[in-house]
Amino acid sequence: MSPLVPNRHRGKLIVVEGIDGSGKSTQLSLLSQWLRAQCIAVAFSEWNSSPLVRETTKRGKKKNMFTPVTFSLIHATDFADRLERYIVPLVKAGAVVCADRYAYTAFARDVVRGVSRRWVRNLYRFSLRPNLAFYFRVPLEVAIGRILGGRNAIKFYEAGMDMGLSRNVEESFRIFQGRILDEYEAMIQEVGFHVIDATGSIEEQQQQMRDIVMRELGESLRNGIMRAPRGDLDVAQAAARVL
Amino acid sequence: MLLKQPLEFYSESLAGVDRSELQGKLIVIEGPDSVGRSTQVARLRTWLEHQGHAVLDTGLARGALAGKGISQAKEGNTLGPITMTLFYATDFADRLENEIVPALRAGFVVLTDRYIFSLMARAIARGEDRAWIERVASFALVPHAIYYLRAEVRDLVPRVVLGRGAFDHWESGMDMRFGTDMHDSFVKYQSRVIHALDRMAKRYNFVVIDATKTPDQIFRELQRSIGKLF
Numbered sequence: 001m002s003p004l005v006p007n008r009h010r011g012k013l014i015v016v017e018g019i020d021g022s023g024k025s026t027q028l029s030l031l032s033q034w035l036r037a038q039c040i041a042v043a044f045s046e047w048n049s050s051p052l053v054r055e056t057t058k059r060g061k062k063k064n065m066f067t068p069v070t071f072s073l074i075h076a077t078d079f080a081d082r083l084e085r086y087i088v089p090l091v092k093a094g095a096v097v098c099a100d101r102y103a104y105t106a107f108a109r110d111v112v113r114g115v116s117r118r119w120v121r122n123l124y125r126f127s128l129r130p131n132l133a134f135y136f137r138v139p140l141e142v143a144i145g146r147i148l149g150g151r152n153a154i155k156f157y158e159a160g161m162d163m164g165l166s167r168n169v170e171e172s173f174r175i176f177q178g179r180i181l182d183e184y185e186a187m188i189q190e191v192g193f194h195v196i197d198a199t200g201s202i203e204e205q206q207q208q209m210r211d212i213v214m215r216e217l218g219e220s221l222r223n224g225i226m227r228a229p230r231g232d233l234d235v236a237q238a239a240a241r242v243l
Numbered sequence: 244m245l246l247k248q249p250l251e252f253y254s255e256s257l258a259g260v261d262r263s264e265l266q267g268k269l270i271v272i273e274g275p276d277s278v279g280r281s282t283q284v285a286r287l288r289t290w291l292e293h294q295g296h297a298v299l300d301t302g303l304a305r306g307a308l309a310g311k312g313i314s315q316a317k318e319g320n321t322l323g324p325i326t327m328t329l330f331y332a333t334d335f336a337d338r339l340e341n342e343i344v345p346a347l348r349a350g351f352v353v354l355t356d357r358y359i360f361s362l363m364a365r366a367i368a369r370g371e372d373r374a375w376i377e378r379v380a381s382f383a384l385v386p387h388a389i390y391y392l393r394a395e396v397r398d399l400v401p402r403v404v405l406g407r408g409a410f411d412h413w414e415s416g417m418d419m420r421f422g423t424d425m426h427d428s429f430v431k432y433q434s435r436v437i438h439a440l441d442r443m444a445k446r447y448n449f450v451v452i453d454a455t456k457t458p459d460q461i462f463r464e465l466q467r468s469i470g471k472l473f
Contacts, residue, residue, distance in 0.1 A: 052322065053330070056312035065308050067340050068258050069382050073333035074309070077326055084323030119255045122378040126325050126371075 004103065004129035010224050011091035012217055013128055015102040017184065018136030019177050020158070021143030022198045023205070025100050027136065030206050031213065032098045041226035043090045047101035050081035061157055068114030075106055076123050088128060094226035103127045104135075104191055108183035112176065113163065132216055134209060135193035137185075140178050142199060147173075255382040260344055262384075267347035268472055269384060271358040272465075274392035275436050276414040277402040278454045279461070283392070284356045286462050287469065291352055294473075299346040301338055302356035308341075309334035317413055324369040324419065331362050332379055339383060347384075359383045360391075360443055361436075368435035369419055387472055390465060391440060391449035396433045398455050403429070 007013055014031070016024040028044075035042045048057065057074055060066050066074070090097050103124035110120045147154065148170070156162065159169045160176030188195060194212050196205050213221075272280045272287075284300055291298050313330050316322045322330065335358075346353050359380040366376040403410060410425035412418070416432025417425060444451055452464055 050326075052316045052319070052326070053312065055315070056309050056333075059311075060308050065337070065341075067336070069255075069336045070308060070333055070340065073329060073336055077329040077333055080326040080329050081323065084326055085321070114258045116255055119378065119381070122375060125375050 004125065004127045007091065007128050007131060009092045010094035010226070012096045012131045012220060012225065013087065013091055013099065014096065014132045014134075014213070015099040015104075015130040016134045016136065017101060017104045017108075017193070018138065018198065019140075019143050019181050019184070021146040022136035022138040023146075023202070024134070024136040024198075026202065027134070027196070027205055027209055028098050028100050030202075031209050034206075034210060035096055035098075035213075035221075036228065038221070039227050039229065040221060041095040041228040043086075043095050043097045045082055045087055045097060045099045047105060048075070048078055050078040052081050053078040064162060066157075066162065068110065071113055072106065072110040072115050072120060072123065075110070079103065079106070079124070080126065083127060091128065094224065096221075096225060099130070102130060102133070104133065104184070104187065104193075107187060108180045111183055112160070112179040132213065133191055133193050134196055134212075135184060135188060135191075136196050136198040136205075138198035140174070140181055143177065144170075144174060257340060257344070257382055260340075265344065265347040265384075266350040268352045268388075269343065269347060269355070269386040270352065270469060270472070271355050271360070271386045271389045272392065273357060273360045273389060273440065273449065274454060275394070275396075275399060275433050275440070276411075277399050277406060278392045278394050279402070279458060280356050280392055282458055283462060283465060284354050286458075287354055287465060290466060291354070291469075296473075297349070297351045298354055299342065299351045300354045300356065301342055306334040306337040306342070308337040322418065324366070324371060327418070328362065328366040328369070328371060328376065329379075331365075335359065335362060335380075336382065343384070355386075358386065358389070360389070360440060360447065360449075363443070364436045364439035367439040368416065368432055388469065389447060389449045390468070391444055391451045392454040392461065393437075393441075393451050394454040396430050396437065399433055400426075400430070 016028045018024040032042050032044055048054075053074065057078065060070070060074060087097050087099065106124060107117070107120055111117050154169055154173050159173035161169060161172050163172075163176065165175045166172040187193075196208055198205065200208075272284055274280050281302075288298050288300055309330060313334060316327075316330065343353050343355070363373070363376045363380060367373050403414075410429050412425070414433075415421075415425040415429035416435075417428050419432070420428060421431035421435075422428035443449065450468060452461060454461060456464075
């Protein structure tokens with residue numbers, strides 16, 4: 001399998017992965033805030049956030065124009081845009097970039113949608129390798145419970161409805177996410193994920209994350225990382241949300 | 244006639260495509276900007292239709308999915324090189340699956356002005372990894388014939404000046420700034436593109452055509468060769 005590009009810059013890249021409802025976004029947010037509280041310059045990046053590509057993705061979804069390959073490619077395009085214009089410059093500048101979802105989301109999801117494992121891993125070969133990649137492991141039913149309990153209706157593509165798994169949105173979602181879960185599980189060793197038990201309390205999970213960050217990156221976080229003076233935290237936050 | 248896949252492609256089969264159903268012919272005309280591809284494609288189309296063939300012609304950045312997005316992004320001049328390559332790859336995949344494959348299935352002759360080769364050459368010219376982009380593009384069908392209209396950069400420059408009358412930002416590779424002005428950048432960039440295409444010629448079995456000949460001479464050469472496919 002093709003490895004990603006090693007990070008030889010001053011800054012660090014931390015990513016979280018997991019199926020929807022795994023709680024990863026909450027944990028990443030808490031981690032970012034903790035880092036900021038230590039006066040570290042933090043930037044945040046999430047999946048599907050390129051303004052340049054957004055219209056195309058929206059149009060494609062609306063008109064159901066995607067095939068496995070084009071779906072994979074448009075998301076890779078979006079990802080490349082974030083990476084080239086936002087993530088890499090910030091990591092080079094010495095910031096800690098926290099990414100909610102990364103190439104591994106594509107590895108899991110695009111394979112379930114029908115492209116080969118080898119092809120999608122090659123596709124993302126240009127990506128910077130994260131310093132830390134967390135995988136939030138959650139049983140399928142727990143994740144589904146959280147999603148159905150909490151949010152708006154599940155969307156068409158989210159449920160994999162274009163794949164004809166089931167006529168029922170919930171059932172389709174269950175099957176689709178179940179397969180994605182299997183792909184994540186199968187890549188743990190390959191990626192070197194730090195696995196977090198997402199059924200633990202929020203506090204427990206966060207503590208685990210922080211312990212791992214301190215153990216793996218503690219030294220670098222003291223030297224070399226860009227600092228953000230206290231009082232400028234709101235400015236840093238606003239700047240980080242620019243995308 | 245079954246389309247066979249050569250060993251060079253790390254083939255990624257497209258979902259839902261039964262290659263035995265594809266009865267048409269896939270003909271590719273490749274070459275750098277301003278070399279005269281569109282002129283030849285137009286003439287070939289007319290000729291083929293006179294011969295009684297149904298013809299589809301298609302080219303880069305014109306697909307329904309990504310065509311508009313690419314045009315808009317290009318206007319803003321802010322696409323990174325990898326992003327641009329992948330945007331074009333998305334458009335190509337869309338046209339392949341939604342236009343080219345159905346046309347081939349229906350027995351059309353598909354004439355395409357550029358294919359994955361220009362896409363790869365542009366990526367390579369921008370310093371991107373050749374093995375990477377070759378593997379990304381490996382879902383493409385192998386054409387029945389690939390005609391590479393070959394010219395040196397010094398032959399292309401007058402065509403830009405006398406044709407469009409101006410150098411274009413993207414065709415000059417100005418996103419990478421290969422030179423301080425568009426002329427210098429064009430020369431450097433297109434040299435790299437030509438070099439990349441030259442390297443592919445043998446590997447992918449291009450029929451290389453001297454594009455410095457007259458359009459009539461080039462057309463006759465193409466006609467002769469394409470005629471043998473039927």
